[in-house]
Amino acid sequence: MSCARCLKFLMLFFNGIIFLAGAGILAVGIWVKVDSGSILGFLGKIPNAPSELSQVLNVGYLLIALGALLVIIGFLGCCGAMRESKCMLLLFFVIVMLIFLAEVAGAIVLLVFRPLVDSLFVKFGIIAVQNIRTDYGKNDDVTGLWDTTMSTLKCCGFNNYTDFINSTYHRNNGYPSMCCQDGGAPCGNNTNSTAVPSVPGCFTRIKALIEDNSKVIIGVALGIAVLELGAMITSMSLFCSLKSA
Numbered sequence: 001m002s003c004a005r006c007l008k009f010l011m012l013f014f015n016g017i018i019f020l021a022g023a024g025i026l027a028v029g030i031w032v033k034v035d036s037g038s039i040l041g042f043l044g045k046i047p048n049a050p051s052e053l054s055q056v057l058n059v060g061y062l063l064i065a066l067g068a069l070l071v072i073i074g075f076l077g078c079c080g081a082m083r084e085s086k087c088m089l090l091l092f093f094v095i096v097m098l099i100f101l102a103e104v105a106g107a108i109v110l111l112v113f114r115p116l117v118d119s120l121f122v123k124f125g126i127i128a129v130q131n132i133r134t135d136y137g138k139n140d141d142v143t144g145l146w147d148t149t150m151s152t153l154k155c156c157g158f159n160n161y162t163d164f165i166n167s168t169y170h171r172n173n174g175y176p177s178m179c180c181q182d183g184g185a186p187c188g189n190n191t192n193s194t195a196v197p198s199v200p201g202c203f204t205r206i207k208a209l210i211e212d213n214s215k216v217i218i219g220v221a222l223g224i225a226v227l228e229l230g231a232m233i234t235s236m237s238l239f240c241s242l243k244s245a
Contacts, residue, residue: 003241007237007238007241008084008238011080011081011234014077015075015092016075016078016233018074019070019078021070021074024067026064026071027067029062032060032063067114077094080092089239092235093235096228100232103224107116107221128163129158129160129163133167136164137172147176147178151178153202155178156179160199160201161179164176164179
């Protein structure tokens, strides 16, 4: 009986934290989407704030989805432990297991099917370059997303500055300012420039960022996997103790 109480306490404690964190993230996401006017007004008052800062509103959808998922998981874990509901505990176990299996499947795809992943990145690069040449400077969302990415990572285009050549934006405005850092990439409407750019493409930057922080990423992934395994073991242990009681 004391073992069951200990398991119940662990379920309530950890899932209570998950539920509160999810509720907070969900509230922020809803606030970002509902009260976008006030947020834009606040961002507009920040001195020398970049225009790309307004793209923070697009993060609202991600926050809502993540918050809702955490709320559901936390609710099932807490309520299942408190009410000693085998149905809720089982549903909690199934959801966490599905997330865990999805993560394992993703890791296997990255390791075993590395050539396939590389080919997918190549195809994604073609789509990204096409997106730049057709929508950059015309679509505010696309422009803001690329500007934020390039200014944050200090990069230019998907591959390099040549991604902008023959684009609508390039014909009218030349190259984006992010492509002209350190004077490496050509500035102005000069499609025949042979200058060697010092500003790398965003794909190169992201690749280097992942490689430089690979140990941290692996450590975080393993930590999350251990927590998920612990959650599944605890929920099933409590489920079995209730079943035998």
